[in-house]
Amino acid sequence: MSETVVSEMETSAGGPAPGAEPTSAAAVSSLAGRKIRMESKRLNFHYGPKQALWDISLQIPEKTVTAFIGPSGCGKSTFLRCLNRMNDIIPDTRVEGDVLLDGNDIYGPGTDIVDLRRRVGMVFQKSNPFPKSIFENVAYGLKINGLASRGEMPERVEKALRRAALWDEVKDRLDASAMGLSGGQQQRLCIARAVAVEPEVLLMDEPCSALDPIATGKVEELIHELQREFTIVIVTHNMQQAARVSEFTAFFMLGRLVEHDRTEKLFTNPGQKITEDYITGRFG
Amino acid sequence: MNRTRRRKAFSGIVVFLCGAAVFLALIPLFFVFGYVIEKGFSSLSWDFFTRMPKPVGEPGGGMANAMVGTVYLIVIAGAFAVPVGVIAGVYLTEYGKKTFGSLVRFTADVLNGVPSIVIGIFAYGLAVLPVKHFSALAGGLALGFMMIPIITRTTEELLNLVPGTLREGALALGATRARAAFSVMVPAALPGIMTGVLVALARIAGETAPLLFTAFNNRYFSTSLVQPISSLPVQIYTYAVSPYEDWHRQAWAGALVLVGFVFVFSVLARVVTRRLERMHRA
Numbered sequence A: 001m002s003e004t005v006v007s008e009m010e011t012s013a014g015g016p017a018p019g020a021e022p023t024s025a026a027a028v029s030s031l032a033g034r035k036i037r038m039e040s041k042r043l044n045f046h047y048g049p050k051q052a053l054w055d056i057s058l059q060i061p062e063k064t065v066t067a068f069i070g071p072s073g074c075g076k077s078t079f080l081r082c083l084n085r086m087n088d089i090i091p092d093t094r095v096e097g098d099v100l101l102d103g104n105d106i107y108g109p110g111t112d113i114v115d116l117r118r119r120v121g122m123v124f125q126k127s128n129p130f131p132k133s134i135f136e137n138v139a140y141g142l143k144i145n146g147l148a149s150r151g152e153m154p155e156r157v158e159k160a161l162r163r164a165a166l167w168d169e170v171k172d173r174l175d176a177s178a179m180g181l182s183g184g185q186q187q188r189l190c191i192a193r194a195v196a197v198e199p200e201v202l203l204m205d206e207p208c209s210a211l212d213p214i215a216t217g218k219v220e221e222l223i224h225e226l227q228r229e230f231t232i233v234i235v236t237h238n239m240q241q242a243a244r245v246s247e248f249t250a251f252f253m254l255g256r257l258v259e260h261d262r263t264e265k266l267f268t269n270p271g272q273k274i275t276e277d278y279i280t281g282r283f284g
Numbered sequence B: 001m002n003r004t005r006r007r008k009a010f011s012g013i014v015v016f017l018c019g020a021a022v023f024l025a026l027i028p029l030f031f032v033f034g035y036v037i038e039k040g041f042s043s044l045s046w047d048f049f050t051r052m053p054k055p056v057g058e059p060g061g062g063m064a065n066a067m068v069g070t071v072y073l074i075v076i077a078g079a080f081a082v083p084v085g086v087i088a089g090v091y092l093t094e095y096g097k098k099t100f101g102s103l104v105r106f107t108a109d110v111l112n113g114v115p116s117i118v119i120g121i122f123a124y125g126l127a128v129l130p131v132k133h134f135s136a137l138a139g140g141l142a143l144g145f146m147m148i149p150i151i152t153r154t155t156e157e158l159l160n161l162v163p164g165t166l167r168e169g170a171l172a173l174g175a176t177r178a179r180a181a182f183s184v185m186v187p188a189a190l191p192g193i194m195t196g197v198l199v200a201l202a203r204i205a206g207e208t209a210p211l212l213f214t215a216f217n218n219r220y221f222s223t224s225l226v227q228p229i230s231s232l233p234v235q236i237y238t239y240a241v242s243p244y245e246d247w248h249r250q251a252w253a254g255a256l257v258l259v260g261f262v263f264v265f266s267v268l269a270r271v272v273t274r275r276l277e278r279m280h281r282a
Ligand SMILES: Nc1ncnc2c1ncn2[C@@H]1O[C@H](COP(=O)(O)OP(=O)(O)O)[C@@H](O)[C@H]1O
Pocket: A013, A047, A050, A052, A070, A071, A072, A073, A074, A075, A076, A077, A078, A079, A090
């Protein structure tokens, strides 16, 4: 039963989410007074002829965790990748609307995309360490951005690995290949690699989906620590995870933002019927 | 019951046919090896490796200059074909998804199929005619032109096997597209690219035709870029078509050494690949 509902919804992708109010209704009153680090305004996104995001306006407050939830295919990753212009490398894609980082439009003509991606880091669903040593992995971003001299490198690498709670496990084998680490360690290495360049925002696309519960626990703990220094956006299809790690949650459906609110509020007292249906497991 | 037996019999026949095909494929190889070793080994001597060719009619002498010449030509060829081929391969993977890319790909495949003598004529027109002088450079150029399409295509294929998530990882850290390609993608594909390079080297090491009117031949020891240079294939060819018994023997010995060269490249290709692959894994 629940499966049919989902497949119907997926086949009708592109239409408005049933029961969804216009996006503007999703604005979060509790954001008042918070400093906004990133913001999208009426964002539309197209893969060739296919529109994947519809009119998304969303604010991401700084130094806290915002979670994106929603059924698979609803556009969470697409939206996340709009925030660091990662979609630029996919041919035939088109963006309409604005994405602001500290008030500046990242799709504007003055944007240095290399600098943008340094400031908005990303951790991927499948850990993707480079086939290089652990040290070189963490040093990579520092090196290409010219952020540290050769002499400073060991110190910066250590700092990043400590922040990613990986230092004690790898300090004796920094020169070993990163490919020899366990899945959970590889993902934390990717986090270390991302935080090494001191980004302002850290985007994480289902960072735990390939990890066992223990490794997942470690990464969640890490996210909790990192939010003190970084603005974190995490995509997850695990609602318990969203509830555990985030302060704010945005619920997406069929390419639209249905609801965005304090996590606690969204999970205990959702404003939309469709949100309630989703979080109570009636579909998806 | 009966059916099972039929299937077993059928399977047996197929296995037998596979074995027979492998056997047939290997026979010529063993014959060639056996024949070259039998004919060539008896003529191998210390002198053969260290001495220059003797004048016509005088017995003895060796092919030292030709061996050095072959290595020299291979180095010249590799020195420009490897960078050009690898960079072209990177271009095809990273930017070559459009029409121009297909054109480059098609051209590379055609070039790969062009008879080596035609490549030789091209290099002759390019590097011999203008200066009216045979040279090692012209020979290396001809061999390099043969390597480029092989290296380009293997590089492209191997880069396509590297997970695209690595590229995204590098870009997400602020790498430019080119930086990501050369600092992450190429190193990740390096074992395969090395194999491609060594296969290309093995392929050109024994080429005679492109050298006949580019590097030509040289009775003397030479390491000059602008002078004609001797090479094993051309020397073997020259000796083999001569009327002298002693030169025939030396041609066989040269052939054995050449086969040895190619063999070494192939083994090297395997060893390097293994070693690099292991380094990447653990
Ligand atoms: N590279 C792509 N080309 C075309 N369509 C895509 C591409 N990536 C994703 N899509 C489509 O866009 C929609 C949103 O996908 P995605 O953002 O990956 O969803 P989610 O991360 O929420 O599972 C889906 O319908 C998906 O099929």
